[in-house]
Amino acid sequence: EAGVAQSPRYKIIEKRQSVAFWCNPISGHATLYWYQQILGQGPKLLIQFQNNGVVDDSQLPKDRFSAERLKGVDSTLKIQPAKLEDSAVYLCASSLMGWRSYNEQFFGPGTRLTVL
Amino acid sequence: AQTVTQSQPEMSVQEAETVTLSCTYDTSESDYYLFWYKQPPSRQMILVIRQEAYKQQNATENRFSVNFQKAAKSFSLKISDSQLGDAAMYFCAYKRADGNQFYFGTGTSLTVIP
Numbered sequence: 001e002a003g004v005a006q007s008p009r010y011k012i013i014e015k016r017q018s019v020a021f022w023c024n025p026i027s028g029h030a031t032l033y034w035y036q037q038i039l040g041q042g043p044k045l046l047i048q049f050q051n052n053g054v055v056d057d058s059q060l061p062k063d064r065f066s067a068e069r070l071k072g073v074d075s076t077l078k079i080q081p082a083k084l085e086d087s088a089v090y091l092c093a094s095s096l097m098g099w100r101s102y103n104e105q106f107f108g109p110g111t112r113l114t115v116l
Numbered sequence: 117a118q119t120v121t122q123s124q125p126e127m128s129v130q131e132a133e134t135v136t137l138s139c140t141y142d143t144s145e146s147d148y149y150l151f152w153y154k155q156p157p158s159r160q161m162i163l164v165i166r167q168e169a170y171k172q173q174n175a176t177e178n179r180f181s182v183n184f185q186k187a188a189k190s191f192s193l194k195i196s197d198s199q200l201g202d203a204a205m206y207f208c209a210y211k212r213a214d215g216n217q218f219y220f221g222t223g224t225s226l227t228v229i230p
Contacts, residue, residue, distance in 0.1 A: 003160070033218075042120070042207050042220030043161075056216045091161070105218065107161040 002026065004108035006092050012114045018080040021111045025073070025094030031055075033105065034067055034077050035091040043091055049075065050097075082115045089113070120210050122221035129198045130229050136183075137193045137224045139208030145169075147213035150184065150191045155223075156204040164206070167191065169213070195226075203228045 035043035051072035069075040129135035
């Protein structure tokens with residue numbers, strides 16, 4: 001079974017530039033998560049999708065971050081414009097279901113973003 | 117809000133020995149899940165072990181076991197017969213049974229000494 005795919009693996013941009021990350025979850029997984037992991041910290045949830053609907057985006061900085069999951073499969077996370085404090089690893093994870101049940105999250109390799 | 121605390125930023129263990137990683141959490145819920153995740157350097161995060169709060173019996177997965185103390189809100193991970201491949205960041209995480217979010221601690225970096 002193929003795992004969660006993410007691209008690019010690394011990205012370096014200047015502040016105020018835009019950047020987009022892509023995630024392809026495990027086939028059949030309805031729930032998709034985007035996390036931000038700043039160096040020395042644990043992952044922090046940015047947004048959670050159930051199929052193509054948003055379940056939780058309470059910690060997403062909506063003035064600069066956006067995410068979509070068209071057709072309930074792939075997802076993109078965009079930052080526009082980027083700030084220095086956005087430097088982090090962005091993790092995508094998927095699970096069969098997330099709401100009112102436990103299903104294991106499977107994580108992708110992450111995208112390491114450096115904002116100069 | 118739920119918080120997860122890992123008070124040991126770094127730990128080391130001799131190969132073949134046993135090490136215990138600590139985790140405490142804060143919640144007013146009675147039904148929840150607790151997890152330990154492993155994140156090797158430059159590799160994907162994977163689930164090591166999980167515990168349902170309603171179960172009194174401590175979870176065990178091969179060399180990995182937990183000590184779940186619900187009243188004390190403590191959830192430690194014991195790694196027996198440590199191997200070089202166990203070297204990684206270990207994250208403790210919490211999830212309400214009826215909630216969406218996973219809350220992660222700040223992690224413990226485990227070094228295994230040959």
